[in-house]
Amino acid sequence: MPTESKVDVLVLGAGPAGLMCAQGLKRAGVNVRIIDKRPKKVAAGQADGVQPRTIEVLQSYGLAERLLREGNQMHMVAFYNPSPNGGIERTGRTADITAPSARYPFEVTLHQGAIEAIFLDSMRELGLEVDRPIIPTALELSHDENELRDPQSYPVKVTLKHLDFGSEGQDDTEIVYAKFVVGADVLTFSGAHSWVRKTLGIIMDGEQTDYIWGVVDLIPSTNFPDIRNRCAIHSSNGSCMIIPREGDKVRLYIQLSDKDVVVDKATGRVDKEKTKVGPEELLEVARKSFSPFTIEKAGEIDWWTIYLIGQRVAQKFSVHERVFIAGDACHTHSPKAGQGMNASMNDTHNLIWKMTYVLRGWADISLLRTYEFERRKYAQDLIAFDKKFSALFSGKPRTEECQDGVSHEAFLEAFQTFGAFSCGIGIHYSPSSIPSMPNITELKHQSLTSHQTVGMRILPHVFVRAADARPFEIQDLLPANTKWKLVVFVGDIGPGKIKQIERVAKLADDLGKSTGLLKRYEDGVFEILTICATVKECLNYTDLPEVLRPHWSRVLLDDVDMFGRTGGKGYDIYGVDPSQGAIIVVRPDGYVGTVTPLEGVKDLETYFDTFLIRTL
Structure with a gap:
C-alpha cells in the first residue's frame, strides 16, 4: 500500500x-x-x-x-561592431545598469x-x-x-x-x-x-524563433580587453555576448546558423543527438567572431548547451x-x-x-x-521586451554592404530604454489587482508621493534612526516577513510646528482606537515605521505618540549621519511635502499598495477591508 x-x-x-x-x-x-x-x-x-x-x-x-x-559584479558593458578594416572594434562603453534608483547598480x-x-x-x-x-x-x-x-x-x-x-x-x-x-x-x-x-x-501562447544560440562556460586565455565586462559583439560572422562570471570564468553566448544545428520538427527544439556541434565547435565560431582578438580555453569546458529562443x-x-x-x-x-x-x-x-x-x-x-x-x-x-531585444541582438550588424542591418546607435538606444525594466526596477503592478477594489482607492492620493509610484517597489534610501543617529537603508527595515508596513511620513514636528504635531496626534488616535485599523485584523498584520522631516538635534523619538513608535528602533529622521556622509533629502526622493506628510503602504513583497494623507485612515480601512478578514 x-x-x-x-x-x-x-x-x-x-x-x-x-x-x-x-x-x-x-x-x-x-x-x-x-x-x-x-x-x-x-x-x-x-x-x-x-x-x-x-x-x-x-x-x-x-x-x-x-x-x-x-558572485561577480558587472558594472560596465562594452559594445563591439564590425571594423572597416575587418574583424571587430569597440564602439562604446556604458553602465551595465541604466536605472538611477537601483540600490545595487550592477548585476551579479x-x-x-x-x-x-x-x-x-x-x-x-x-x-x-x-x-x-x-x-x-x-x-x-x-x-x-x-x-x-x-x-x-x-x-x-x-x-x-x-x-x-x-x-x-x-x-x-x-x-x-x-x-x-x-x-x-x-x-x-x-x-x-x-x-x-x-x-x-x-x-x-507564443512562438519559437529562428534564433539558434550556443552557450559555453570556460576560463579563457585571451587578449580581448573587455573580457571582464559584459559585452555585446556584432560581427560579420554573427553575434556573441560575453558574461563575466565568478573567479576567472566567463560565459559566451554564440550565435549559430540553421545549417549548424538539426531541429526536431515535432518539438521545435535542438536535436542534440543529430547535431554535431559541441563545445569545441562553439569555441571555433567564437574565435571567428572575436577576430582580430584571440580566445582559447584555459582548461576544460565547464558547461555548454545549444538552444532555440522560444517566446x-x-x-x-x-x-x-x-x-x-x-x-x-x-x-x-x-x-x-x-x-x-x-x-x-x-x-x-x-x-x-x-x-x-x-x-x-x-x-x-x-x-x-x-x-x-x-x-x-x-x-x-x-516577452514584448525580449522580442525586440533578441531581434536586435540576433540581427545582422549594419555595414557598408548591409545598410539594413542593426546599427550600434539603435542597439544602444534599446539597451538604455529597456534598462529599468530589464533590471527589475521598473516592474509596475497595475491598480485594482485586489478583487473588488476600485481604482480610486489605490490611486486617489498618488500626488502625495510624486516620486514613489503606487504599484512599484519601495525606493531605497538611507535614513537616520532617531534614537541613536545610526544610518539605515529603509529596505533593510522592511523585510519580507509577511507583514504590511505603514511607512508614516509625519513631516516636520520639531519645535514650533504646532499644527503638524496636532495632525500627527490625531493620526495616532485614529490608528490606535479600539475599533481602528490596528485592532480590526489579526495581530501581526502591520508594522509601523515613522519618518520625521526633523533634524536629529531637535527631536527625541519619545516625542512621537506611542502608536507611531511601537519600538525605539522604528522612528527615523530625514537627516544626514553624524559625519554628513549619507542620508538626507529623503522626502525629496519620495516626493513628499514635509508640511503635508503621507502614509505609504508597503506590501509584504516590498511593493507599494496605496498612499494616503495623514487624515486618510478611513481610506486605509477601505483598502484592507477588500481582502483582509476582520476580527472586529
Missing part, C-alpha cells in the same frame, strides 16, 4: 522558483514540502545572472550577503548551482530539505466548489514516485493531499517541458487558485537579457505572502487571483 500524507503546500521542482517559494513559506511558518527529480542540485551552468531588483528581494530574506560575496553573476546552494543552506537552517529523487505521476483536483473555496481543505491529490526505492517489495508510491500545489518543475536552460502545466492542460506565456497561471505554475513553467524567453531566473524567483516571491495570508485565515482566498493578474501581465511585457 502506498503511504499517504498531508501538507499545506507541495512545491514541485527545486530550481530557483521552487526554492524561493519553499524557503519563503517555511520562514512564514507554513507546512511546506518541496520535491525534485534530480538526485542533486545543479552542479554547473544553467542560469547565472541576478538582476538588481532580485538582489533587493534576496536581501529582504537575508540572503543577499552571500550572493554578493561569492554566479552559476545556478551556487545560487541554489544559498537557498538550500538557508532552508536547512529552518529545518527544511528537498526530497529527492521524486517525480509526480498523477495530479487530481477536486471539483467540489465548497471544498475549493475552503482554504483549510485538501482538494489536491498528487501521486509521487520515489526513484531511489530499490528494495524488492518496497512500495515506491506515495499519495500526498495538499491544500495548494506550486509547479516550478522546469529545470532546463531553454524552458522546456513542465509536467504540471501539461497535466493541467494549460496552453502556452511564450501560459494562458493562465493557476487552476481554481489551488494549483499554480511559476517560472519557466509559465513563461519562456531568451536568456541573454538575464531575465529567466529573475522572473522565476520573483513569481514565487509574489505568491509567498498571499498564500501565507490565506492559509493563516487572514485573507480571503480570492487574494490568490492577484498572482496571475500581476505576474502574467509582467510576463507578457517581458
